[in-house]
Amino acid sequence: MNEEIVEYSPNDFKSDQEVRWCPGCGDHAVLAAIIRALAELKIPKEKFAFISGIGCSSRFPYYLSTYGFHGIHGRASAIATGVKIANHDLNVWQITGDGDAMAIGGNHFIHAVRRNIDINIILFNNQIYGLTKGQYSPTSFRGAITKTSPFGTVEEPFSVGELVIGAKGKFFARTIDSNVHLSTEVYKQAALHEGTSVVEVLQNCVIFNDGVHKELTDRETRDETTIVLKQGEPMIFGKNGDKGLKLDGLKLKVVKLGNGITEKDILVHDCEENNPGMHTMLANMRYPGYPVALGVIRCVSAPTYDMSVESQIAKIQKISKIKNVADLLKSGSTWEAK
Amino acid sequence: MSKSERVIEREEVVIRFSGDSGDGMQLTGTLFSNTSALFGNDLLTFPDYPAEIRAPQGTVGGVSGFQVHVGQSEVYTPGDFADVLVAMNPAAVKANSKYIRDGGVIIIDEDNFTEKNIKKAGYEKDPIEEDRLDRYNIISAPITTLVRETLKDLGLDPKTVIRTKNMFALGMVYFLFGRDLEYTEEYLKSKFSKRPEIIEANSKVLRAGYHYAETIEAMTPIYKVSPASIEKGLYRTIDGNTALSWGFLAAAEKAGLGLFIGSYPITPASGILETLAARKDLGVKSFQAEDEIAGICTALGASFAGNLAITTTSGPGLALKSEAIGLAVMTELPIVIVNVQRGGPSTGLPTKTEQADLMQALYGRNGECPVVVMAASTPSNCFKYAFEAARIALEHMVPVILLSDGFLANGSEPWKIPSMDSLPEIKPPLVKEGDDVFIPYERDPKTLIRRWAIPGTRGREHRIGGLEKTVKGTVSYIPENHEYMVKMRAEKVARVVTKVPDLQTYGDNEGDMLLIGWGGTYGHLLTSVRELRKEGRKVSLAHFNYINPLPANTAEVFSGFEKLVVAELNAGQFIRYLRMEFEELKFKQINKIQGLPFTCKEIKEQCVKLLEE
Structure with a gap:
C-alpha cells in the first residue's frame, strides 16, 4: 500500500469548505492533528477515504480534501467496511462520536471491531449529543444532568476501551483533543496498524458539555490526572515523575516512587500482549483514584477480515475450474436440445 | 387391463409430492423434475413448505409439498390441480385433497394411516369417506413395510431404513411416467460418495418402488408425456x-x-x-x-x-x-x-x-x-x-x-x-484520473447522469453524503437549490425510460379485456389468457417487468381495450399506482392474499365474470 512515497504538507489535506464547528470546539484541534498525521503518512492522497455518520464530528469529511462519504446516523462502520472490502488498497477512516458509534451504531461498531476490518475509527467522545443540542449519550456519567435527564441519568455509561476489547478489539488508543502532538502520533499509529484501530478522543463540547474533560486537560492538573503510556516503558506519571502503577493482587495500584519503591517495581507497558486483562484495566482507569490512560493501550497483530477475503478468493481461484461466467452457466447438469 | 391399454398420452401432467417436512419431499420432487427435464419435457416447479424446519410430525401444519408441472409444450405454471398426489401420511392428504384433479391418482403409504395419524391430521375416522376420496384412483401401498423388507439384509439401523421411503414413492412415480432411474442413481452416487451403504439402500428401494408399481394389478394408467419441442441449444x-x-x-x-x-x-x-x-x-x-x-x-x-x-x-x-x-x-x-x-x-x-x-x-x-x-x-x-x-x-x-x-x-x-x-456491454460513467476539477453532481445534459469517481483515482477526490448539496457538492440549505436537486433526481429516474422496452401484449392490440399483471404472476396470467382466447374470448395480456418508469407506450396499449383488469397477489397496489399514473382510465381488479399463487381456474372465472358485467 505504501510503495509510492509522496511528500505532502498539512495544507494539502484541507478542503475549500468553510469549517462550521462552534468556535472553541475540540473538533478543530482534532482536524489539525489528523491533517498533520495524513501528511506525515506519505500515502498518496487519493488513497484516503473518510467515512462518517451523523453528529458534529461527522461533518469531518467535508473539511478534508480526500475522498469522503458523509453517511447516515450510526452506519459509518458498515459503510467503511464495504469500502475497505471492495478495495483493500484504500486507507479507510471512520469519523464518529459517542452517540453515533455507541448508541445508534453500536451494533455495526462492535461487529466491525470483532471482524478486524482494517479501518481507523476515530471516536470523538464528549459525553453528550451536540448536534441535537444537549441530550445525554451512552458515555455520559451516571447522574449527568442534560436536557433529557433533568434529574440526572440513571444508567451506567459504556467505557469505550472496555467495549472495544470485549468485542475482540486488537487496537485501542486514547488521546485528548487539545494535545495535538500526542494525537498526531496516535492517529499515525492507528493508520499503520493492520486491523480495526479505535482511537477514543476525549473531546470538549464548548456549548453543551463544556469542561467535561477539564481535569485531564488543564495545565495545572493534567500531569497528575493522566498517564501517557509508551511501549516498553515503565508506567510512570506525575508532575515530578514520581508516581507509578503496579499490580496489587488482581488490581492496579498507584504508588509513589521512593521509600524503597524504585522504577523496577513499576509495571512496564506492553501494548502487544494478546491477553486483554491488563489493557482492560488500563482502559478503565478513571480519575480520581487513577490517572486516565492516554496513548496506545492495545496494539495486537491478527489477521484482518479484508486480507482474509482476498486470500480466500486467491486460493479458490487457483483450484476452481470455473474461470468466468460462461463456465459457470455450463457447469453441473445440462442437456442439449436438438 | 393390459399394459398397452393403460398408456395414456397427455400434453401435460401435474404431480405433487407431499409428506412430513422431514420426509424428503423437496428432494423427491427435485429429482423427478430433473429427470423430466433431461427427458426433454418443459416444466415448472413450486415447492410449498412450512416455516418450521421440523413442525410437529403428522400434523397438517408440518406438511411439505413440491409440485411439478411437466409438459410437451411450454409450461408456465406449476398447475392448479395435481394429476398425481403422493401423500406419505394422512396429514398430506388432508392438506392437499382439494388440489387433486377429478379422476386423479393418490399414492399413499398405508402403513402411516394408523388411527393415531388419522386423528392427528384432523380426520375423525376415515379420510377416504370424509374427503370423498373415492372420486380418485387410490393406490394404497404398504411403503414402510416394503422398505423394511427390501433392506432387511443390509444391517442398517431402523432410522436410516425409514428415511429411504421417499425413494420408494419416487420409484413408483417413475414407473407411472415411464421415466428411467439413471439420473437419480447418479445423483445418489455423487451425493453419498463416501457412504456406499446409503447409495445401495436408496438405489434398492428406488428400484423396489419401480417394480412394485409394475407388478401390482390395481395399477392405474401410465402417463406418457412426450418431450417438448423446444428451441435448440444447451439447457439446464x-x-x-x-x-x-x-x-x-x-x-x-x-x-x-x-x-x-x-x-x-x-x-x-x-x-x-x-x-x-x-x-x-x-x-x-x-x-x-x-x-x-x-x-x-x-x-x-x-x-x-x-x-x-x-x-x-x-x-x-x-x-x-x-x-x-x-x-x-x-x-x-x-x-x-x-x-x-x-x-x-x-x-x-x-x-x-x-x-x-x-x-x-x-x-x-x-x-x-x-x-x-x-x-x-x-x-x-x-x-x-x-x-x-x-x-x-x-x-x-x-x-x-x-x-x-x-x-x-x-x-x-x-x-x-x-x-x-x-448480452449487452455495460459502461458505467467512470471518471479517469486528471487534474481538472471534478464536480460531483454535474450531469450529462441528456440523461442527467452524474459521473462516478472512485476512491483511488488521482485528482478526483470529492465528498458526497446524505445532506442536500449543490452541484459542486457543497452542503446547501438554499430553498431553490433543494427543489432543483429533488427535481433533477426524479427526472434522472424518469429518463431511465430510454432503457425500458415497449410493452408487448400477448394476444391482440385491442379487444374486450386487457388483463394486466406484473412480476411473478406471469405464468398463471398467460395460461389463463391463452385458455380464455381458446374459448373465444377477446382477452389479451399486458405484463409489466418495469414499474418505475413504466414503458413509454403503456397508455397507448391500454387504449385499445374496453376493460382493463389488474390481477395481483395483494389487496390492490399496482392498480392504485396505475390509477395515479393514468387518472382518466378505469381499472377493475382481481386480487388474492392467501400466500399462494393464483390458480388459472380462479383467474378465468373472475375474468369471465368481469367480461359479463
Whole structure:
C-alpha cells in the first residue's frame, strides 16, 4: 500500500469548505492533528477515504480534501467496511462520536471491531449529543444532568476501551483533543496498524458539555490526572515523575516512587500482549483514584477480515475450474436440445 | 387391463409430492423434475413448505409439498390441480385433497394411516369417506413395510431404513411416467460418495418402488408425456434465486467490475447470498452482515469504492433498509436492492409468496425519493432482470429495487443457457484520473447522469453524503437549490425510460379485456389468457417487468381495450399506482392474499365474470 512515497504538507489535506464547528470546539484541534498525521503518512492522497455518520464530528469529511462519504446516523462502520472490502488498497477512516458509534451504531461498531476490518475509527467522545443540542449519550456519567435527564441519568455509561476489547478489539488508543502532538502520533499509529484501530478522543463540547474533560486537560492538573503510556516503558506519571502503577493482587495500584519503591517495581507497558486483562484495566482507569490512560493501550497483530477475503478468493481461484461466467452457466447438469 | 391399454398420452401432467417436512419431499420432487427435464419435457416447479424446519410430525401444519408441472409444450405454471398426489401420511392428504384433479391418482403409504395419524391430521375416522376420496384412483401401498423388507439384509439401523421411503414413492412415480432411474442413481452416487451403504439402500428401494408399481394389478394408467419441442441449444434447470445471482455475476463481468453482496439471511432471499458466497472463484466479495441495515450500508460503501454492489432481502428487511436507500438516492450511487417478496405485514408468512411490497418499493422512504423499480416474472428470467437492473444502476448512477417473490425464488424450470456474447456491454460513467476539477453532481445534459469517481483515482477526490448539496457538492440549505436537486433526481429516474422496452401484449392490440399483471404472476396470467382466447374470448395480456418508469407506450396499449383488469397477489397496489399514473382510465381488479399463487381456474372465472358485467 505504501510503495509510492509522496511528500505532502498539512495544507494539502484541507478542503475549500468553510469549517462550521462552534468556535472553541475540540473538533478543530482534532482536524489539525489528523491533517498533520495524513501528511506525515506519505500515502498518496487519493488513497484516503473518510467515512462518517451523523453528529458534529461527522461533518469531518467535508473539511478534508480526500475522498469522503458523509453517511447516515450510526452506519459509518458498515459503510467503511464495504469500502475497505471492495478495495483493500484504500486507507479507510471512520469519523464518529459517542452517540453515533455507541448508541445508534453500536451494533455495526462492535461487529466491525470483532471482524478486524482494517479501518481507523476515530471516536470523538464528549459525553453528550451536540448536534441535537444537549441530550445525554451512552458515555455520559451516571447522574449527568442534560436536557433529557433533568434529574440526572440513571444508567451506567459504556467505557469505550472496555467495549472495544470485549468485542475482540486488537487496537485501542486514547488521546485528548487539545494535545495535538500526542494525537498526531496516535492517529499515525492507528493508520499503520493492520486491523480495526479505535482511537477514543476525549473531546470538549464548548456549548453543551463544556469542561467535561477539564481535569485531564488543564495545565495545572493534567500531569497528575493522566498517564501517557509508551511501549516498553515503565508506567510512570506525575508532575515530578514520581508516581507509578503496579499490580496489587488482581488490581492496579498507584504508588509513589521512593521509600524503597524504585522504577523496577513499576509495571512496564506492553501494548502487544494478546491477553486483554491488563489493557482492560488500563482502559478503565478513571480519575480520581487513577490517572486516565492516554496513548496506545492495545496494539495486537491478527489477521484482518479484508486480507482474509482476498486470500480466500486467491486460493479458490487457483483450484476452481470455473474461470468466468460462461463456465459457470455450463457447469453441473445440462442437456442439449436438438 | 393390459399394459398397452393403460398408456395414456397427455400434453401435460401435474404431480405433487407431499409428506412430513422431514420426509424428503423437496428432494423427491427435485429429482423427478430433473429427470423430466433431461427427458426433454418443459416444466415448472413450486415447492410449498412450512416455516418450521421440523413442525410437529403428522400434523397438517408440518406438511411439505413440491409440485411439478411437466409438459410437451411450454409450461408456465406449476398447475392448479395435481394429476398425481403422493401423500406419505394422512396429514398430506388432508392438506392437499382439494388440489387433486377429478379422476386423479393418490399414492399413499398405508402403513402411516394408523388411527393415531388419522386423528392427528384432523380426520375423525376415515379420510377416504370424509374427503370423498373415492372420486380418485387410490393406490394404497404398504411403503414402510416394503422398505423394511427390501433392506432387511443390509444391517442398517431402523432410522436410516425409514428415511429411504421417499425413494420408494419416487420409484413408483417413475414407473407411472415411464421415466428411467439413471439420473437419480447418479445423483445418489455423487451425493453419498463416501457412504456406499446409503447409495445401495436408496438405489434398492428406488428400484423396489419401480417394480412394485409394475407388478401390482390395481395399477392405474401410465402417463406418457412426450418431450417438448423446444428451441435448440444447451439447457439446464434453474430456480429464481440462482438465476438472480448469476445475472449479477454476468453483469459484473460485462461491466468489468468486482461484485459485492452485503446481505443478512432472510427467507426466501437467503439463497442468493448462499449462491454468491460460493463464487469466490469468480472473485465475489460476499459479506454476511450483522443486520439488514449493515447489508445495504456495506453495499453502498462498496459501490462508493467502485464495485457492482447489491443487497438482497425480503419485505421486513426492505423496511429496515429504507433509510440507506434514501442515502443511495441522495449520493446517486449505483446499487441494486433485491426484495424477494413474501407474505406480510411484519413477519407474516415467511415461506409463502405475495406481491404486497410494491408500494413499499415505490414509496417507502422519507423525502422525495424515487428509485427505479423492476420485477422479474419467471424463475429463469430472474437472470435477465438481475442483469438489466445492474445495467441500469451502473449506467444511470441510480438505485434499483428489483422485485422477485417466493414463488419465483423457489420455483424452477428449464432454461436455455445464454451465450455471454449475446448480452449487452455495460459502461458505467467512470471518471479517469486528471487534474481538472471534478464536480460531483454535474450531469450529462441528456440523461442527467452524474459521473462516478472512485476512491483511488488521482485528482478526483470529492465528498458526497446524505445532506442536500449543490452541484459542486457543497452542503446547501438554499430553498431553490433543494427543489432543483429533488427535481433533477426524479427526472434522472424518469429518463431511465430510454432503457425500458415497449410493452408487448400477448394476444391482440385491442379487444374486450386487457388483463394486466406484473412480476411473478406471469405464468398463471398467460395460461389463463391463452385458455380464455381458446374459448373465444377477446382477452389479451399486458405484463409489466418495469414499474418505475413504466414503458413509454403503456397508455397507448391500454387504449385499445374496453376493460382493463389488474390481477395481483395483494389487496390492490399496482392498480392504485396505475390509477395515479393514468387518472382518466378505469381499472377493475382481481386480487388474492392467501400466500399462494393464483390458480388459472380462479383467474378465468373472475375474468369471465368481469367480461359479463
